[in-house]
Amino acid sequence: MSQRPDSRTFGRRRFLKNISLSGAAAMAPAALRADESAAASAAPTTAPMPNIAAETLPPSADPVTQSSSGGDFMLEVLRALDFDYLAMNPASNFRGLHEAVVNAGGNQHPEILTCPHEEIAFAMAHGYGKMAGKPMAAICHGTVGLQHGAMALYNAWCDRVPVYAMIGNLVDADKRLFGFEWAHSAIDPAALVRDFTKWDDQPASLQHFAESAVRAYKIMMTPPMAPVLLSLDAELQENPIRDRERLAIPPVTRSVPPVADSAALAETARLLVNAEKPLIICDRMVRTPAGLGHLVELAETLQCSVVDMLGRLNFPTRHPLNQTGRRAAVVAEADVIVMIEMMDAFGAIHSHADRIVRRSTPLYRPGTKLVTLGCRDLYLKANYQDFARFNAVDLAIAGDGEASLPMLTEQVRRLLEERRRSAFEQRGRKLAQSRKEMFEQAQADATLGWDASPISTARMSAELYAQIHKEDWSLVGNGINVWWPLRLWDFDRSYRWNGVAGGAGLGYNAPAAAGAALANRPHGRLSVAIQGDGDLLFVSSTLWAAAHHRIPILYVVHNNRAYHQEYMYLQAMANRHARGITNAHIGTTITDPDVDFATVARGFGVHGEGPISDPKQLGPALARALAVVKSGAPALVDVVSEPR
Amino acid sequence: MKGTDMRVRDSLRSIALAALLIASLEAVADVPPGNATHGRELYLAVGCFECHGRMGQGGYFNYPAPALAQLQLPLEAFQALVRLGPHDMPAYAETVLSNADLADIYAYLHSLPGRRAAKDIDALNK
Numbered sequence: 001m002s003q004r005p006d007s008r009t010f011g012r013r014r015f016l017k018n019i020s021l022s023g024a025a026a027m028a029p030a031a032l033r034a035d036e037s038a039a040a041s042a043a044p045t046t047a048p049m050p051n052i053a054a055e056t057l058p059p060s061a062d063p064v065t066q067s068s069s070g071g072d073f074m075l076e077v078l079r080a081l082d083f084d085y086l087a088m089n090p091a092s093n094f095r096g097l098h099e100a101v102v103n104a105g106g107n108q109h110p111e112i113l114t115c116p117h118e119e120i121a122f123a124m125a126h127g128y129g130k131m132a133g134k135p136m137a138a139i140c141h142g143t144v145g146l147q148h149g150a151m152a153l154y155n156a157w158c159d160r161v162p163v164y165a166m167i168g169n170l171v172d173a174d175k176r177l178f179g180f181e182w183a184h185s186a187i188d189p190a191a192l193v194r195d196f197t198k199w200d201d202q203p204a205s206l207q208h209f210a211e212s213a214v215r216a217y218k219i220m221m222t223p224p225m226a227p228v229l230l231s232l233d234a235e236l237q238e239n240p241i242r243d244r245e246r247l248a249i250p251p252v253t254r255s256v257p258p259v260a261d262s263a264a265l266a267e268t269a270r271l272l273v274n275a276e277k278p279l280i281i282c283d284r285m286v287r288t289p290a291g292l293g294h295l296v297e298l299a300e301t302l303q304c305s306v307v308d309m310l311g312r313l314n315f316p317t318r319h320p321l322n323q324t325g326r327r328a329a330v331v332a333e334a335d336v337i338v339m340i341e342m343m344d345a346f347g348a349i350h351s352h353a354d355r356i357v358r359r360s361t362p363l364y365r366p367g368t369k370l371v372t373l374g375c376r377d378l379y380l381k382a383n384y385q386d387f388a389r390f391n392a393v394d395l396a397i398a399g400d401g402e403a404s405l406p407m408l409t410e411q412v413r414r415l416l417e418e419r420r421r422s423a424f425e426q427r428g429r430k431l432a433q434s435r436k437e438m439f440e441q442a443q444a445d446a447t448l449g450w451d452a453s454p455i456s457t458a459r460m461s462a463e464l465y466a467q468i469h470k471e472d473w474s475l476v477g478n479g480i481n482v483w484w485p486l487r488l489w490d491f492d493r494s495y496r497w498n499g500v501a502g503g504a505g506l507g508y509n510a511p512a513a514a515g516a517a518l519a520n521r522p523h524g525r526l527s528v529a530i531q532g533d534g535d536l537l538f539v540s541s542t543l544w545a546a547a548h549h550r551i552p553i554l555y556v557v558h559n560n561r562a563y564h565q566e567y568m569y570l571q572a573m574a575n576r577h578a579r580g581i582t583n584a585h586i587g588t589t590i591t592d593p594d595v596d597f598a599t600v601a602r603g604f605g606v607h608g609e610g611p612i613s614d615p616k617q618l619g620p621a622l623a624r625a626l627a628v629v630k631s632g633a634p635a636l637v638d639v640v641s642e643p644r
Numbered sequence: 645m646k647g648t649d650m651r652v653r654d655s656l657r658s659i660a661l662a663a664l665l666i667a668s669l670e671a672v673a674d675v676p677p678g679n680a681t682h683g684r685e686l687y688l689a690v691g692c693f694e695c696h697g698r699m700g701q702g703g704y705f706n707y708p709a710p711a712l713a714q715l716q717l718p719l720e721a722f723q724a725l726v727r728l729g730p731h732d733m734p735a736y737a738e739t740v741l742s743n744a745d746l747a748d749i750y751a752y753l754h755s756l757p758g759r760r761a762a763k764d765i766d767a768l769n770k
Contacts, residue, residue, distance in 0.1 A: 354706065354732045443762035443769075448713050449699030450765065456701055459767075466767040481704040488768070564694070568705050571691045575734035581691040619767075643694050644703030 071100030071237040073206050073247060077213045079109055080249045083137040083164065085128070085518070086110040087121035089148075091141035093168030093184055096237025098139075110137060113518075113549055116541035118145045120511040122152030122227075123539070125163045127476065127512030130312070130498050132519035133288060135162040135220065142169035142189040142231060150193050151505045155512075156227045157196035158343070158386045159311070159502025160284055160375075162220040163227035165193075169202065170234045190229050195383040202231035206247055209236065214250045222255040223287070223400045224375035257287075259407060260373060260399025267395060268338060268371050269411035273420070275336035275369075277427075278304040279323075281348050284311035284499070285341040285374075285401040292316070292494045294405035301412050303428030305330040310486065311343055313497035318439065318490045320432030325442075325487065331363040341374040341401040343502075344388035356576060360389075373397040373404060386503065442487035455615045455641045457558065458484045463618050464528060464556055465489050467626055471526040474498070477513030479532030479558040481565070481644060495525065507538035510555070514546045514634075517553035526629065531555040531636075533590060533597065534563045540600055546634040547605035554629045555636040556622070557597045559611065560643045562589040567643075597638035610638030676719060676751045678744075683752030686745050690736065700756045707731040714758035719750050 074097050078086070086101060088094075101112060115121035118140040125136035140149050146167050156163045170176050170185045190200035199219045203209035209232070216228040241247070272278045280299060286292050295315050299306045305323040307330060308315045315322055323330045331337065331349050339345045349370070350360040364370070370393040377398045380387050397404075446458035461484035475485055476498045491497050498516045501508035509531055517527035536542075536557060546553060567588040571581045585591075598608030607628040609621040618639060625635035687693060692712075695703045700713030715722065723746045729735030741749075762768045 351731070352706075355729070355735075440762070444759045445702060445711055446768055447760040447762055447765060448701035448711055448756075448758070449697055450760065452699045452701075454698070456697065456699070457703070458701065462765075462767040462770075466770050469770040483704055483708075565705075568691075568694050571694060572732070572734040575729075575736060575740065578737035578739045580740050582689075584691065642697050642701070642703070644697065644705075644709070 066240045068241045068244065069096055069100060069237065070206050070209075070239055070241060071096035071098075072104045073241055073244070074209060074213075074232065074237065075100045075105050077210050077249050078137060079105075081137075081164075081213065081217050081252060082134070083110040084134075085113050085125075085136045087113040087115050087124050087136060087138040087515075089115050089118050089121055089140060089145060091139075091145050091168055091184075093142060093170055093181075093234045094139050094166070094232060094237060095168075096234060097166075097168075097232060100237075113545065115511070115545050117539060118149035119152045119507050120539050120542050120545060122149040122163060122165065123155065123508050123511035124515035124518070124542075124545070125165075126152060126156040126159065126161050126508070127498060127515030128519045129156070129161045129163060129515075130159070130512075131474070131476065131495060131516035135164045135217075136515065137164040137166065139166040139168070139232075141184055142167035143184050143186050146189060146192055151503075151507060152511075153193050153227050153229075154196045154384070155501045155503040155505050155508050157198075157384075157502070158504075159499065160224050160226060161502070162225040164217065164220060165197070165227055165229040167229065167231050168234055168237070169231045171202070172233075172235060175235055189231050193227075193229060195381055196227070197229045198226035198379070200229040200231065202233065203236065204233070206236065206241065210247060210249045214252055217252060218255060223257045223403075224379050225287075226379075257400035257403040258375070258378070258398070260397045260404040262407060262411075264395065264397045265404060265408045266411045268373070268397065269408060269415055271336045271369050271371065271395075272302055272304070272338065273412055273415040275304075275334075277330075277334050278302055278336045278338070279307065279330050279334035280304060281307045281309065281327075281331075281337060281339045281342065281345075282312075282314035282401070283309035283340070283342045283344075283348075285314045285405075286312040286494050287400075287402045289494050291402040291405070294402060294409070298405055298409040298412065300428075301409055301416070303424040303431070305334070305431055307331075307348070309342070309348060310497065310499065311341075311502075312499050313491050313494050314340075316490075316492045317486060318435075318492070320435045321428065322435055323431060325438045326434060328363050332365065334364060334368055336369045336371070337364060338371045338373065339393075340372075340405075342372065342376065343386070345372055345393075346389040346391035349391075354572070369394045371395040371397065373399060373408075374401050375399070439487075442484075446484065446488065449642070451615055452642075453613050453615060453640070454560075455613065455618060455639055457482050457642055457644060458488075459615055460556065460558065460618065460639050460641055461485050461530070462488060463615075464530075464622060467619070467622050468526055468528060472524065474516070474520050474525045474527050475529070476516035476520070476527045476553065477509045477529030477531060479509060479530050479535065482530050482558055485530070495520070495523075506532075506535045509535045510539045510542040511545075513555070514542055514551050514553055517546075517551050517634075518549070521552060526554075526626070527552060528554045528556065528629075531557045533557055533559045533561065533595065536597065537590065537595065541604065543601055543604035543606045543634065543636065550632055551634055552629045552632050553634045554622075554625055555601075555634070557610070557636060557638045559595070559597060559638055559640050561591050561594060561640075562643065564588075564643045597636060601636040601638075607633065607635035608638070609636065611640050612637060613640040676747065676754050678747035678749070678751030680748070680751040680755040682745075683748035683750065683755075686741065687749050687752050690741060691734075692749065695733070700753050705732050709733070712753045713756035715750070715753045719747060722746065722750055 121138045125138040128136040201212040220228040449456040513529035570584040598610040601608030628635040695709035702711035
């Protein structure tokens, strides 16, 4: 065990008593190993000359080396859980595990991702978890680090994404040394994030750790997925293992996602088949690559409208039945609406007026049958209100959306009658025509301001797509409300889009995109992200992490030089008072000086292009940057662009 | 009672809006009388471009902000919409933008180039 001096006796008297050690210790034979000497002998008692070194040297009998540590065993457990990466910003109270990973583990499986901020570490894990379909582990200081990282955990919680979070803590007050070790310790460090993590524990022994680590993994991966947190005692990490033969790592058995009740699905199928204008709305339904295919199968069987709220890519954007761009219209005409894995079912079927008198109005007709299917009802917490407004429905089905879809489709098929097939096909043809018109409208709208400077977001998106559409591309991030890719691009596979932050907390996009690009790397996919300037300023050192770890990703900075959503909100407030917006830029814009993101990127070792304000220069700049990305490195193009 | 009044007012407002939108389907034939140069200055100064784009290309707040270049909406309907502010659009009072100002902005929107043929732009056909 590591011997920490007893602070109660580590005073002047003891100093004088022990100063004879100064010379003796320097010439001491091989020091004791901790695991060879369970109890160190008492300190010598002679009183030689004062010496500064004496104050820093431990008693000679104290062990100075050890042949094993709890961190080594923790590494075994993490390997059993098959983590490829451990994202971190280094911190003293997990130095035991850190050392085990880099030396005992050779920095492989998991490999450490050095992140310049804990928010970056957790957000990388968030983005990776969605794209890879498997979680990333991340670790930080238990107090100061977790406070930095809390925002990213909240985003992952709202987004229902597994993040395996760990923190270091020094539990035993008797073992804490001076000032900062106290500031960096807590009796319940997980309390800070307990409202937005699914489960946490602070194991008291290595066996306890093994079981809690497996339990945490299992809980995290069972829908509804969410972050979990383990607090690792520093002593447990650092001390030698006394009884390795007693320790056992439980087998990792993941829970099968809960499939909805078959009778409820049969009733839903009956409603859908008998409806004149059925509508399916999805948000965070797709968990695996198979999910998108399941929804296509159901929609094509019914020839019904689908609206994708795009928490994940649930449905191909150019599919003829995709009516996302007509949400209000198809909700208004629907007689049955089935909503699957929704973050905000109420919000999706109401219109909202953000005015002095705030109100929400149903978009759907009275009498429309409303059905929800998802894990939302299985697990909620009270404090943070990400569960959205209560929405009364006719049938609420608890179960995993993706896992339940094949059974729902099967039930629909059973009820299909040949005589209705032509009506279904006619419905499908009308929807296909609407989809075609929506796309043509988007193309025509995109021509407006095509040659203008600042560059239109439509042109920025179209120029980017023109250069990647023949590649196996993946849009791993999108700044707030740049909606053109979703209107113009052909998102035909689930990995083409990695969803959004969940909690809409700034500081998500850049690191989550890097995490997703890391997940794309072994597949050879071309990862691109449209990156808001405000978000990048929160976490700009993500660029260094991307360069350091050779993560191939193109950041196209949508540089509107403002926290623009807030700018618009301030404009709305000013207008309420009829005061004009002359001062709405104060506190909302990022000018004077303008940020030169290409120079910032180069400072972090990333290829930087820009600032590009001439639309004619955009295509060539993107081409140069993409060449760098294809060589295996990150690149950035700073596009001075229209606000939206 | 207050709630009922509000619902009645909302209903009237909805009817008025619907009428305006129906009217908008009729193309505006004549060149509007306002001062487009002053309209451009106002369009930028009062923040129309924040959501609708400098070239009237449209954008997004919490709801889509429609394209305004070559706006096919009668001036009176345009003025009424700006005073009301549908969805999350800030309503502009007359003390901030007079009807004459709105006429100038309207003229500016009509001076902007409209949609082109998308088939002529290679990047829009991928």
